[in-house]
Amino acid sequence: MKSTLAIGVCILFIFVFGSFNLTLEKRVDNFTLRNVNGKNVSTQDYKDAKGFIVIFTCNHCPFAKLYTNRFNELNTKYSNFNVPLIAINSMDTLMYEEETFELMQQKAKKEKFNFPYLQDLTQAVGKLFEAQHTPMAFVIWKENNEWIIKYKGAVDDNGAHPKLANSYISKAVDELLVGNPVSNSETESFGCAIFYRK
Amino acid sequence: MRNSLLILGLIILFNSNASAQSYNTLWIPDTLTGTNFNLTIKDTFAQIVNTGNQTITGGINGKFWGPTLIINKGDLVNMNVQNDLNDSTTIHWHGMHLPAVMDGGPHQIIPPGTLWQPYWEVKNQASTLWYHPHMHEMSQEQITKGIGGFIIVRDAAEAALALPRKYGVDDIPIAITDRDFNTQNQFSIVPYGDSIMANMTLRAQYSVPAQYVRLRLLNGAIETSYNLGFSDNRSFYIIGTDGGLLAAPLLINGATPRFLLSAGERVEILVNFSGQAGSSVFLKAYNQSLGNFIPGGESFPNGPFASFLGHTNYNIVKLNVTNATANPITSVPTSLVTNTYPLEQDAALTRIITLSDSTGVTSVPILGPNAFILGHQLFNFNTINHSIPLNQTEVWELKSTSIFGHPFHIHDVEFKILTINGATAPTYQQGWKDVVLVEGGKTVRFIAKFDDYADATHPFMYHCHIALHEDEGMMGQFVVTDINSVNEISKEEIPITLFPNPAHDKLFVEFKNQAQSAYYVSIKDFLGRTKLMLPQPYLKDGIDISTLVKGVYTISIMEKASKQVVTKTFIVN
Secondary structure (H helix, E strand, O other): OOOHHHHHHHHHHHHHHOOOOOOOOOEEOOOEEEEOOOOEEEHHHOOOOOEEEEEEOOOOOOOHHHHHHHHHHHHHHHHOOOOOEEEEEOOOOOOOHHHOHHHHHHHHHHOOOOOOEEEOOOOHHHHHHOOOEEOEEEEEEEEOOEEEEEEEEOOEOOOOOHHHOOEHHHHHHHHHHOOOOOOOOEOOOOOEEOOOOO | OOHHHHHHHHHHHHHHHOOHHHOEEOOOOOEEEOOEEEEEEEEEEEOOOOOOOOEEEEEEOOEOOOOEEEEEOOOEEEEEEEEEOOOOEOOEEEOOOOOHHHOOOOOOOEOOOEEEOOEEEOOOOOEEEEEEOOOOOOHHHHHHOOOOEEEEEEOHHHHOOOOOOOEOOOEEEEEEEEEOEOOOOOEOOOOOOOEEEEOOEEOEEEEEEOOEEEEEEEEOOOOOOEEEEEOOOOOEEEEEEOOEEEEEEEEEOOOOOOEEEOOOOEEEEEEEOOOOOOOEEEEEEEHHHOOOOOOOOOOOOOOOOOOOOOOOEEEEEEEEEEOOOOOOOOOOOOOOOOOOOOOHHHOOEEEEEEEEEOOOOOOOOOOOOOOEEEOOEOOOOOOOOEEEEOOEEEEEEEEEOOOOOEEEEEOOOOEEEEEEOOEOOOHHHOOOEOEEEEOOOOEEEEEEEEOOOOEEEEEEEEEEOOHHHHHHOOEEEEEEEOOOOHHHOOOOOOOEEEEEEEEEOEEEEEEOOOOOOEEEEEEEEOOOOEEEEEEOOOOOOOEEOOOOOOEEEEEEEEEOOOOOEEEEEEEEO
């Protein structure tokens, strides 16, 4: 019952602002993180990139583990359109031993990641995106030389059965590539919670 | 929310069609037996809603809702509880009489990546208990995720009776709960769900043989009480309550045979399906007859307490009668077990616990209009609300001024209800209990003896078993103290030898002063991650460190009498 007031405020808010979504269209800065090959990767390295598929994922999460092949496929497909995929691990390595850089390297090698798998050791990039879970997907797009979040949420609507899945990311990128607004710009993300150190 | 609208629509559709494909087979949890139990808690996922995405759940040993632990009275059981969630948790052995330090309440926090090894001698009589998380302020979320399981205690008295005992055949555990699924098929963390689940199965059905069948029913819900009965209004027998079997089977009959099962409560019933092969019947919740202030009896159209199941009747599990098994149970025993309850004349005192709404209580921060509290105060981790001398018999008087009904649960003991609002409790509530619904404005009195386990450090809890209320602070704690031992506390040296060092597989800890012993041992790696939590370990055989990788570790040993902590470093090679 405590949240009744909050809900009331939200309803009022929605009433006043309609469906306009303040969380999206958020600008994010360029970032540089260490890749599993030991080299730094920066969004600025991709001179021709129209946008990025940014995936927050991790080593241990059972639900995130379902997605490796899909990430490879998304990267293969959309790199051709200059929208490469970047995976970021923002998990707290002190709390979760399975999230160390060495284990990230092993995972990327074993599962043949064709995309950068970056460690966000300070969790700064996770906080920048307000990433909540692994996996959680973002599509950022270059507008006026700035990166704007155009989609955030789940990767698709079926973790265990890729063939049955509707890819929210593909849809968003496809729409952006032809110059349309993203029709489904936010879905709920879920999986393993990312806990941030203060 | 409101995929649930769709789900409810589907449920209604399925119920009206009543076609066999509409139902899912009731999942029967695996069993674990013996005296050593390995329970690994981890995030997992399950295809719960038939179409669309999997639901993220908590699980034990890879399964959503954990295995049923079958244990025997008199055995020394050892639990190896590995927390592989990415969050801290606890596991409480609900209904079990054991030392407070083994109890798994909010003080026995298991950090991620840690192995917790409680153990105890099973003193409970044959009964249906359960285990679930008890992490303060996170109970609702972690219970919603489905972390938990049944415990079946067996003993000689129960084994001597001609009762159904074939697990999953004529002795069927059913955890009843409700959940709300959001648009992505994920659990919403809400007090009332829109979809009923039996053993975490939506629209469950199960085959029962044409004979007497024992159902072990657990209310595993966050908040809802279920007013249970069968769709054909058949009579049945209640044979056991929370803490074990009744003296004799109790026939529940009449025009509408019902009984109310609130959050945390268990009941064992015998249902006669003899000669009914080919027929079906539903176990149902008849919550339309519940008052507005019984959990599950309200009907909020909107807001966080809105539920399609509120104040309605609904099916829980469809039971399809098939042919009888070999050697079926075809009759009901005339008597069951002898229960010796504490006598009111032996009670040293009456302890009054108030249940109230926080409105107007100045010592309580504003929680909103309807936060609920015990003893006019919110739960505080560092406040022991009551100290009870070991072996004391007490009457607890639960006096409610709250507007709402609260299922009150106490750890450590099973109790006997004396009166509810001055009158004798309903017959079906007159056995051993550890949860009792205290309706708004009413007074419940029970009697219990606090024996066997004294510990001035670790408390037991008492609380409302509505997980939301418990998380918000409707909880208190008590210690059971042995007055003969409190004068021995002194600040003397605690010389300890640790060997071998470096160690491999086993680490031995020896107290030079043989009068000293370990109360708690914890082992951390060089980054401070807790790896092992060992309450009152038996050190003679050494500590099993085979799960530790090579490296430098610290071991902290809290001495039993003085509670002083000694910390040493050792190497695993």
